[in-house]
Amino acid sequence: MLKAHPAVLRELVGRYLAMEILSREAHTPHRLARRLEDTAYTLCVLTGTRRVEDALREAALRVRGEAAPRELPAPARHSAPHRKRRTTVLAA
Numbered sequence: 001m002l003k004a005h006p007a008v009l010r011e012l013v014g015r016y017l018a019m020e021i022l023s024r025e026a027h028t029p030h031r032l033a034r035r036l037e038d039t040a041y042t043l044c045v046l047t048g049t050r051r052v053e054d055a056l057r058e059a060a061l062r063v064r065g066e067a068a069p070r071e072l073p074a075p076a077r078h079s080a081p082h083r084k085r086r087t088t089v090l091a092a
Contacts, residue, residue, distance in 0.1 A: 004046040
């Protein structure tokens with residue numbers, strides 16, 4: 001499964017929370033409500049969840065996990081000797 005980059009999740013969560021606060025006002029423009037729904041949907045897709053509450057929780061876990069040090073895999077070593085590539089020149 002592909003995982004979203006923590007920076008993407010962080011930005012989406014921030015956008016969702018800001019729009020959620022704005023949407024609590026008495027008159028919410030339809031455009032804002034639609035963007036809030038779209039952002040919630042995107043968070044759910046990127047975290048593999050079905051409810052926005054679960055998506056926010058999963059995104060927070062993934063963003064926190066970003067801070068943990070990661071071990072990088074050792075570079076692959078090729079045991080076969082390097083060979084010269086043959087090039088073919090085509091006559092015009």
